[in-house]
Amino acid sequence: MSAIAPAASRSTVELALRGQRHDVRGRIFSAALLLTLLVSLAVLIVLLGSVLAEAWPVLGSRGLGFLGDNLSQFDSRAGVRQGVIGSLILITFVALIAVPLGIGAALYLQEYARDTRLNRALIANIRNLAGVPSIVYGIFGVVVFAQTLRSVTGPESSGLSYISGGLTLSVLVMPFMIIITMEALRAVPRGIREAAYGVGATRWEVVRSHVLPYAAPGLFTGAILALARAFGETAPLLLVGAVTGYLTPGGSGNLLETLQGRYTALPTIIFNWSRQPGEVWGHLTAAAIVVLLAVILVVNLVAIVLRNRYERKW
């Protein structure tokens, strides 16, 4: 009945079990893991470093002026203002459309739908859709939003509008949003649901008061990833009319007219500048990439702060 000696620690136990032999394989394995981490970090640092160095001639001399200037063929005054605004409006569509719809669909599939063959086929299809190349969604967007629904999306702009672009990006990230949400919901322990049912909660009460709050951090992570992905997309936007060359600064009056009008986005600007002749455009391209990374970082930070606040209360 004698208790374990109070001085027993991990190392003394290990020593007693293994004798004097060193855990060679364990050390090699942890060193290998560390190496993989360092390699990924090194790639990232080299990438960031070269982009920053390339961008410095622009950011260093023009600073925030680069953020406030519009599209221009004069390399001394070309800026990303229209692209940043355009991209923020586009991801607002995603946040307001794809995120709630994706969460709703995932809730239904995970919490309400029966496990039938049809539903399993449905889920498999959604997973496939999440892997479809983004250009395909661009083609979908042109046909459905820009052409068929032109009277709504932009009667004056051939349907090549913020609305078409925002809807296309929303459709693009929706399957991804559904899958991630389903994973988050599946991670909620059964015990929580069963305990709630056990004290007589209805399904609505279980989902509303237990499953959703518990899964909320996962949902936020999903939403962040979806927004970041939408922010960086170029190919589908080129199809649904993000302007590459020039756009007269200033909106077309009211909000609806603005949303039905032509637009541009940050990745589109990067795409266009990278194919202009001359070193200066290379610097401008890098500077725009830095801005893109910074905006994605800010979006992520805001979402992480929100997520952590929510997580603590649980």
Next chain:
Amino acid sequence: MAKGKRWARMLAGMTVVALVGAACGDDTNRGDGPSGLTGSITISGSSTVQPISTAVAELFNETNPDVEIAVDGPGTGDGFELFCKGEVDLADASRAIEEDEATACADGGIEYTELEVALDGITVMVNSASPIGCLTTADLYAIFGPESDGIDSTTQANTLSQEVGGSGDMPAQDLEVTAPGEESGTYDAFIDLAGIEDMAIENGVAEDDAPALRGDYTSSPNDNVIIQAMEGSPNAIGFVGFAFAEEAGDTVKEVEVDGGDGCIAPTAETIADGSYPLSRSLFIYPNTSTAADSEGLKAYVDFYLTEEGLVNAVELAKYIPLPAERQDATRSAWESAVS
């Protein structure tokens, strides 16, 4: 209740981002510009011509801020497709309109005028370490043409060059070919200007395969990437737009081209006077019936054809202005089209 509020706060946060974005979109001072012109103009087409139309739009907006202009550059073919459906008011083109495109425009009831606005050259480039200094069009055929698959040195290329009537005396060098891909207007222009198609047909290539380059080169849609390839290897050879070549550094060099009248280096002068074999015209195609109704479009094209457009904007975009008499020819073509 507290939880509900938190959800609401998050939603509110996202909405704020949206509204700030939307509000920023409206903040430029509007109101009547000095000209009082309003309306909107959409331009699409060649990505090569896009910088010129962009520069013109920007300069035009300085005095006419209320004319909304969008300039896009998906490619000459895509531009004509939209133009002939009446979805854009003006098509940029790095080549003249083709027969089937003209038919599509006629079917769509689109009337247009072809206006030559600038000149561009295609520059053949090699690494500065390369011994190659001048190539005949037969040499170009032997390096880039449809029969050159598998050729990876000038020694092999010399044989093919002699077959199609060249002298075949390129200095010995291995070859790594990097050039624009099929989707690029520069690809088509190169085949056209270097006479690749004719040489291929004469040498027994099937007619369908003749207007093409070899199938085994590294292609890129971005001329800057092609220049990087030239910088990276002493054996590299390729071609890019003249503006890109002029902006490239000392680690690459431009090759002279002999189209039958001796070796000519690509310069603004040789392209402007047409003596450099690989030079081409750039065009705009305004919709003339729209221009008749819309003062905005007419004013834009008028402005395009002033000194400010045909010289300043063209030079800003790093292309070569037309000789004075051809500028006048463009202006009179436009005047007779809209009068």
